[in-house]
Amino acid sequence: MQVALEVNGTPHEVDVQAGEPLSTVLRDRLELTGTKVSCGEGTCGSCTVVVDGRPVLSCLTLAAACEGASVRTVEWDGELLARLRDAFTAEDGFQCGFCTPGQLMSALALLERSPSPSRDEIVAAMSGNLCRCGAYEGIALAVGRAAGESD
Amino acid sequence: MAKLVKTEAVVEGRTEERWTLVEEDATPEWAPDASPAVIGEPATRLTASARLTGTARYTSDIRLPGQLEAAVLRSPHAHARLTSISLDAARGLPGVRAVIGPGDCPDFDGDTVLHEEPPYAGAAVAAVAAESAEAARAALIALDPVWEPLGFITDLEQALESQVFQDDPSDYERGDAEAALGSSDVVLESEYVAPAQLHNSMEPHCAVADWRPDGVTLYSSTQAIYQARSQISAAFGIDSDRVRVICHYMGGGFGSKFGCGHEGILATELSRRAGRPVRLVLSRREENLTTGFRTPARVSFKIGASSDGRLQAVEASAVMGLGTGGWGYPVLEPVKSLYACDNLHLMTLPMRQNLGPAAAFRAPGVMEGTFAFEQALDELAAQVGVDPIELRRRNHADADPGTGRPYTSKRLLESYDLAAELAGWDGRDALRGEGRIRRGMGCASQYWWGGGGPPAYAEVRVGAAAKPVLTVGLQDLGTGVITACAVVVAERLGVRPDDVTVRAGDTDLAGHGPFSGGSMTLASIAPAVRSAGHHVRTQLLELAADMFEISADDLELVDGEVRSADGTLRHPLLEVTEKLGNAWVRGSGSRAPNPDGLAVNTFGCQIAQVAVDTVTGLVTVERIVAVHDVGRIVNPMGARSQVIGGILQGVGFALSEERVVDPTTGTVVNAGLEDYKIPTIADLPEVVCEFVGMPDPKLALGVKGLGEPPVIPTAGAIGNAVAHALGVRLREAPYTPRRVLEALG
Numbered sequence: 001m002q003v004a005l006e007v008n009g010t011p012h013e014v015d016v017q018a019g020e021p022l023s024t025v026l027r028d029r030l031e032l033t034g035t036k037v038s039c040g041e042g043t044c045g046s047c048t049v050v051v052d053g054r055p056v057l058s059c060l061t062l063a064a065a066c067e068g069a070s071v072r073t074v075e076w077d078g079e080l081l082a083r084l085r086d087a088f089t090a091e092d093g094f095q096c097g098f099c100t101p102g103q104l105m106s107a108l109a110l111l112e113r114s115p116s117p118s119r120d121e122i123v124a125a126m127s128g129n130l131c132r133c134g135a136y137e138g139i140a141l142a143v144g145r146a147a148g149e150s151d
Numbered sequence: 152m153a154k155l156v157k158t159e160a161v162v163e164g165r166t167e168e169r170w171t172l173v174e175e176d177a178t179p180e181w182a183p184d185a186s187p188a189v190i191g192e193p194a195t196r197l198t199a200s201a202r203l204t205g206t207a208r209y210t211s212d213i214r215l216p217g218q219l220e221a222a223v224l225r226s227p228h229a230h231a232r233l234t235s236i237s238l239d240a241a242r243g244l245p246g247v248r249a250v251i252g253p254g255d256c257p258d259f260d261g262d263t264v265l266h267e268e269p270p271y272a273g274a275a276v277a278a279v280a281a282e283s284a285e286a287a288r289a290a291l292i293a294l295d296p297v298w299e300p301l302g303f304i305t306d307l308e309q310a311l312e313s314q315v316f317q318d319d320p321s322d323y324e325r326g327d328a329e330a331a332l333g334s335s336d337v338v339l340e341s342e343y344v345a346p347a348q349l350h351n352s353m354e355p356h357c358a359v360a361d362w363r364p365d366g367v368t369l370y371s372s373t374q375a376i377y378q379a380r381s382q383i384s385a386a387f388g389i390d391s392d393r394v395r396v397i398c399h400y401m402g403g404g405f406g407s408k409f410g411c412g413h414e415g416i417l418a419t420e421l422s423r424r425a426g427r428p429v430r431l432v433l434s435r436r437e438e439n440l441t442t443g444f445r446t447p448a449r450v451s452f453k454i455g456a457s458s459d460g461r462l463q464a465v466e467a468s469a470v471m472g473l474g475t476g477g478w479g480y481p482v483l484e485p486v487k488s489l490y491a492c493d494n495l496h497l498m499t500l501p502m503r504q505n506l507g508p509a510a511a512f513r514a515p516g517v518m519e520g521t522f523a524f525e526q527a528l529d530e531l532a533a534q535v536g537v538d539p540i541e542l543r544r545r546n547h548a549d550a551d552p553g554t555g556r557p558y559t560s561k562r563l564l565e566s567y568d569l570a571a572e573l574a575g576w577d578g579r580d581a582l583r584g585e586g587r588i589r590r591g592m593g594c595a596s597q598y599w600w601g602g603g604g605p606p607a608y609a610e611v612r613v614g615a616a617a618k619p620v621l622t623v624g625l626q627d628l629g630t631g632v633i634t635a636c637a638v639v640v641a642e643r644l645g646v647r648p649d650d651v652t653v654r655a656g657d658t659d660l661a662g663h664g665p666f667s668g669g670s671m672t673l674a675s676i677a678p679a680v681r682s683a684g685h686h687v688r689t690q691l692l693e694l695a696a697d698m699f700e701i702s703a704d705d706l707e708l709v710d711g712e713v714r715s716a717d718g719t720l721r722h723p724l725l726e727v728t729e730k731l732g733n734a735w736v737r738g739s740g741s742r743a744p745n746p747d748g749l750a751v752n753t754f755g756c757q758i759a760q761v762a763v764d765t766v767t768g769l770v771t772v773e774r775i776v777a778v779h780d781v782g783r784i785v786n787p788m789g790a791r792s793q794v795i796g797g798i799l800q801g802v803g804f805a806l807s808e809e810r811v812v813d814p815t816t817g818t819v820v821n822a823g824l825e826d827y828k829i830p831t832i833a834d835l836p837e838v839v840c841e842f843v844g845m846p847d848p849k850l851a852l853g854v855k856g857l858g859e860p861p862v863i864p865t866a867g868a869i870g871n872a873v874a875h876a877l878g879v880r881l882r883e884a885p886y887t888p889r890r891v892l893e894a895l896g
Contacts, residue, residue, distance in 0.1 A: 036402070094629075096402045
């Protein structure tokens with residue numbers, strides 16, 4: 001079926017299968033491979049993207065249900081995401097980087113709904129994004145840093 | 152001039168002798184008190200931009216023209232015989248381009264890849280390549296396998312009774328343990344059980360193979376591109392120079408991704424048959440059934456000591472569950488090598504079980520053994536009434552206890568001092584409290600190798616832009632070794648680390664490098680990188696000397712400039728390099744062997760502070776003080792991240808991570824991340840991280856490894872802290888609320 005959606009500000013018409021997840025559309029059809037699939041069953045957060053302002057697990061989101069949606073991925077060139085990238089770099093908020101696109105997207109959604117989050121809010125918002133390298137300290141500091149710089 | 156030399160290297164406890172090609176390293180060492188520019192200053196990761204914008208291409212992101220997707224049929228039984236399979240039915244489905252079953256695929260390092268009698272649940276039986284992942288999955292269903300279930304053993308105690316070993320048992324004796332136990336003032340018997348910890352790298356095992364008439368290219372998520380190349384070469388009978396292995400970005404490995412893996416063999420065979428590139432990405436569940444685990448172990452001790460806590464004798468045994476692979480990881484190494492003790496009798500029993508193959512997991516063996524032995528030592532300390540840190544000091548080894556070799560350097564005693572001070576060790580009893588929440592503090596020591604060694608080669612070139620390009624034959628799991636290499640080049644050439652471009656992760660590039668493991672990578676490659684950089688530096692200074700009519704000896708490279716020592720001459724390096732046009736100034740370097748007859752080890756001490764809720768049984772790690780002696784720190788920012796990462800894996804081992812096998816079916820019941828619980832951001836303790844290791848005076852550049860050390864003592868320290876908090880000792884990790892409440896009665 002045909003689905004019209006906007007990805008990182010660009011409109012796309014994609015022909016998707018009924019059970020196809022959004023992650024596959026992004027990665028295989030639109031070649032936006034920044035979004036990573038690590039568990040494929042909604043338990044790790046690596047595939048997180050922002051859909052209409054909310055962080056969603058793209059491996060569990062049906063592409064067919066994204067008609068008219070505005071999707072943002074790690075490839076987005078928005079100013080807030082650029083600030084998050086700088087903060088993740090400065091605070092060493094990643095090691096292997098495989099979970100990082102999902103971390104950035106969860107952080108982006110958090111800062112858009114809560115521009116000055118407390119440490120507890122940051123931890124709550126980021127706790128669905130697993131990082132096996134254990135870059136959590138840098139992640140928490142980076143989200144706080146990006147928020148602080150928005151003032 | 153290059154020459155072949157024979158050298159000894161310790162790889163995760165196994166000593167290897169090998170011939171290696173080395174070139175002379177003319178780089179002068181720094182004076183002991185010198186602090187070379189850039190080295191030791193925090194550097195952000197070179198890979199930041201690629202990894203944070205999504206442009207970094209990991210193996211699972213590779214998409215070649217005409218690429219097929221592969222899927223693997225796996226046994227659902229702990230042990231079974233495949234009595235029939237419909238390979239032709241799968242071949243007849245639309246979009247299916249290759250189907251292979253038992254006997255159709257070369258062995259992998261002597262192991263069967265596709266089994267006729269799969270020995271564990273998850274063992275591969277057949278594989279398909281098709282135009283899409285959906286078509287591949289449909290083909291798996293069409294294979295319609297028929298199984299005859301067979302008897303199995305997954306339980307460790309049953310495995311011990313069966314006496315079927317996966318690797319040879321080891322028996323190590325020093326002195327006369329039995330006699331010394333008989334004459335000891337105090338004898339302590341104790342036992343600990345360590346869980347099977349699953350790696351769960353965020354990037355699953357994956358491979359993309361592109362078989363061509365003139366050779367094969369394998370994109371592999373691997374910790375060892377050269378080992379992967381050798382394995383593909385051997386399995387398929389292709390000259391290794393016609394096998395190219397590429398791993399530009401890697402999403403973690405932690406020991407589970409040495410070589411090309413079964414996925415590399417399967418993708419290559421499918422590509423050979425289909426005549427098209429093939430991608431095979433394992434699912435999370437395949438990952439947790441088939442790609443390895445930290446070996447579960449039951450470790451028993453009989454410790455004899457003097458009344459003041461000095462070790463007289465230790466008898467110990469470790470029963471390890473290796474499943475169907477791996478080797479006898481050095482679980483009892485901490486007993487053998489961490490403290491001075493003249494009388495030992497140590498036995499390891501690496502048992503076979505109908506489970507997936509074990510694989511090295513960050514400090515394999517040593518982490519589990521440290522967890523057990525460091526807690527037994529705390530029991531001893533309590534029995535003789537000596538402070539636990541003081542007990543460790545009293546048993547300090549001044550030379551390697553097994554060989555008598557002196558250490559290149561050792562600052563374990565300083566580690567105790569600093570850790571105790573930072574943790575507030577002296578006030579630890581006041582922490583405990585008597586209410587619902589009890590607090591405790593516990594320590595553990597760390598011992599590991601990490602000296603690195605040859606072979607490791609590097610090339611540096613500088614062109615008109617005056618920005619160095621470093622080529623190294625290694626891969627970056629995510630540890631930051633690429634950034635550390637850039638720091639080392641930047642120091643020699645007077646530039647910033649982010650001026651350096653590093654080319655790595657491709658066996659067709661110059662320079663064979665080390666695998667990423669054993670805390671050996673940086674210690675192996677850094678001296679080669681520095682030597683290559685030094686050769687370029689020498690040439691650049693000679694060019695500048697000619698241009699500015701001054702002796703090269705009076706020149707130095709600082710902050711992108713050529714300067715004279717007296718400060719009178721100062722020109723941008725660009726003024727020299729722009730004359731190069733399209734030519735390069737090049738230099739190569741190789742790693743020289745470590746000095747003979749010395750023990751090269753890393754040491755450290757961690758102190759954990761925990762809070763235990765005696766009503767819910769929940770253990771929270773509040774704080775870890777980590778002090779490690781790992782030689783010169785090249786990049787303190789990356790080093791701190793390594794330490795925190797290791798600690799978190801130790802926290803997971805201690806509190807929440809445990810593969811659970813259903814005894815009635817022999818299958819793993821928690822192969823997904825919703826019920827196999829790795830730490831989240833909410834589990835992050837406060838981490839205080841310090842390094843006492845000054846540059847090692849006996850090693851080139853003074854660098855030792857850091858990958859393994861931080862994970863080694865964490866779980867033991869947590870165990871001791873929980874025992875301190877509760878006054879009751881838990882024998883088995885992880886310390887889940889259920890186990891805590893059971894221990895409290």
